[in-house]
Amino acid sequence: MGTDYSRGLRLAGAAAGADTLTLQETLSSTRVHLTADPEIPGVLKSLPVLVADLRRLPFQLSLDPLGGTAPVSDEVLADVQALVAGIDPDRPLRLASAPTGCLHIHLGTQPPPSAVLSGVPDGHGARIRHAGHSFPQLTAPGSGLGAVLTAACLTAEVFKLTVGLRADTYATTPVVDFCPVTLGTEPGAMAETVPEITDTALVGAGAIGTGIILILELLGVTGQLTVIEPESFEPPNVTTYSIGTLDDAAALLHKTGLARRHLPRMDINAFPYTAQDFIDAIDNGTERWPTTVLGSVHSIEARHEIQRIHADLTLDGSTGGPAGTTLALHEALAHGPCLRCYYPLPPTPSSLGAEQRLHALTGLPLHRIARGDTPLTPADLEGLSAEQRSTLSPYLGASVCGLSNLMGLTDNTADDFHPSTAFVAQQAACLVVGAMIARSTGGVSGPMRHVEYDARFGPWYDMTTLRRPRPGCECQSEADVIAAVREHRRRPHGHSVRAR
Numbered sequence: 001m002g003t004d005y006s007r008g009l010r011l012a013g014a015a016a017g018a019d020t021l022t023l024q025e026t027l028s029s030t031r032v033h034l035t036a037d038p039e040i041p042g043v044l045k046s047l048p049v050l051v052a053d054l055r056r057l058p059f060q061l062s063l064d065p066l067g068g069t070a071p072v073s074d075e076v077l078a079d080v081q082a083l084v085a086g087i088d089p090d091r092p093l094r095l096a097s098a099p100t101g102c103l104h105i106h107l108g109t110q111p112p113p114s115a116v117l118s119g120v121p122d123g124h125g126a127r128i129r130h131a132g133h134s135f136p137q138l139t140a141p142g143s144g145l146g147a148v149l150t151a152a153c154l155t156a157e158v159f160k161l162t163v164g165l166r167a168d169t170y171a172t173t174p175v176v177d178f179c180p181v182t183l184g185t186e187p188g189a190m191a192e193t194v195p196e197i198t199d200t201a202l203v204g205a206g207a208i209g210t211g212i213i214l215i216l217e218l219l220g221v222t223g224q225l226t227v228i229e230p231e232s233f234e235p236p237n238v239t240t241y242s243i244g245t246l247d248d249a250a251a252l253l254h255k256t257g258l259a260r261r262h263l264p265r266m267d268i269n270a271f272p273y274t275a276q277d278f279i280d281a282i283d284n285g286t287e288r289w290p291t292t293v294l295g296s297v298h299s300i301e302a303r304h305e306i307q308r309i310h311a312d313l314t315l316d317g318s319t320g321g322p323a324g325t326t327l328a329l330h331e332a333l334a335h336g337p338c339l340r341c342y343y344p345l346p347p348t349p350s351s352l353g354a355e356q357r358l359h360a361l362t363g364l365p366l367h368r369i370a371r372g373d374t375p376l377t378p379a380d381l382e383g384l385s386a387e388q389r390s391t392l393s394p395y396l397g398a399s400v401c402g403l404s405n406l407m408g409l410t411d412n413t414a415d416d417f418h419p420s421t422a423f424v425a426q427q428a429a430c431l432v433v434g435a436m437i438a439r440s441t442g443g444v445s446g447p448m449r450h451v452e453y454d455a456r457f458g459p460w461y462d463m464t465t466l467r468r469p470r471p472g473c474e475c476q477s478e479a480d481v482i483a484a485v486r487e488h489r490r491r492p493h494g495h496s497v498r499a500r
Contacts, residue, residue: 001250028059031099036067038076048080065095124145124180145180148218160172190437207422295339310334322395324424334482340473
């Protein structure tokens with residue numbers, strides 16, 4: 001069974017406006033070379049993630065074990081090579097000095113002169129530098145969360161440098177300092193040990209869900225986690241998920257089995273059915289009600305379903321946008337804002353045309369929608385509500401005439417698949433785990449947050465919006481019923497009160 005790169009190439013094609021065959025040829029001839037400073041805490045956690053993320057695209061990869069401030073051990077090299085072979089045995093990781101014409105990436109604070117890009121975890125965050133920009137003194141030992149974020153951000157930079165993006169569709173920021181816990185620019189400010197996880201459920205073990213699992217593994221988290229996922233691991237998942245091998249895909253290993261294998265320190269309660277089945281099991285007294293839900297699902301309907309768990313806190317991660325590179329975190333409460341506040345069902349009356357439906361959902365004037373060939377710009381968002389701007393911002397740069405298709409407002413369902421890839425999903429997973437740490441350790445309190453940015457641009461100052469309940473949402477109109485449901489679900493057994 002060969003490695004299927006089609007989903008990653010499809011995302012790259014959507015981002016670059018190129019056909020996947022051309023991109024396959026371009027990336028297959030691109031040489032990416034790695035070096036690392038293994039003595040820096042967190043670097044040896046980040047190295048396997050970075051190598052695996054890059055191997056999920058058809059680059060030629062090499063690593064110089066002697067290229068950093070100290071040698072990379074034989075044990076680490078063997079583990080990394082085995083990881084690469086599990087993704088694509090036909091594209092091994094070469095152990096060699098930098099080849100001619102390579103793109104040299106360094107993990108650490110002392111990059112060799114040939115490195116064009118370097119990064120290092122600092123606490124729960126990451127510091128990324130392009131050539132010519134030095135690192136400050138690190139504040140804290142790099143954690144597993146910082147390690148994954150560093151690898152994902154470095155891979156995003158490699159993606160931007162290699163796939164041929166249009167100049168107006170990405171930004172190269174020479175210096176990036178970001179912490180997904182504080183959402184600030186001081187990565188090492190948060191480095192506390194993650195407390196034991198209790199009464200928590202992960203809904204979905206797909207691209208974002210496996211990113212969450214990988215982060216929890218590298219953090220060394222203990223406790224109990226319910227993993228709700230009805231599907232098995234398949235060949236296309238090898239290059240889009242953060243864990244799983246070709247052998248796992250050939251065996252159709254259930255995704256909950258991946259979670260159990262990668263979280264040996266945790267008590268994994270595998271629930272191989274849907275979220276609605278889980279809700280029914282809670283109401284039947286056969287499953288414990290979780291107070292925290294980590295969401296990793298793909299549709300509005302699925303998000304409404306996990307909201308019906310009515311947990312104290314729901315942290316929902318998402319990817320999407322016109323190129324599949326937009327990622328987001330939605331923090332939700334049972335009493336609002338809930339996920340239905342973030343994701344109201346779009347208007348679908350057959351009496352309305354696509355233009356009217358687009359106007360009703362986004363607030364874009366009909367006369368602007370009529371100029372459909374003109375790409376959406378930030379000026380078009382001026383005067384709209386915060387919710388309307390949030391809805392439209394992932395589609396900046398897209399032609400307005402295509403928004404109805406992109407937003408699911410047309411009747412054409414022949415091709416509604418929006419691919420993701422590991423380095424984008426991992427950044428969304430970092431936001432989810434960062435929010436879980438922040439909310440559980442007292443690092444942040446107050447209003448719920450909606451965080452969103454495009455991996456082609458990176459985290460930026462205006463990516464966070466504080467959210468309030470949406471007037472008229474079920475979390476407001478059915479507040480008494482939801483409160484009664486939650487009260488009954490707190491009990492280990494008993495009859496359930498049902499809410500929509």
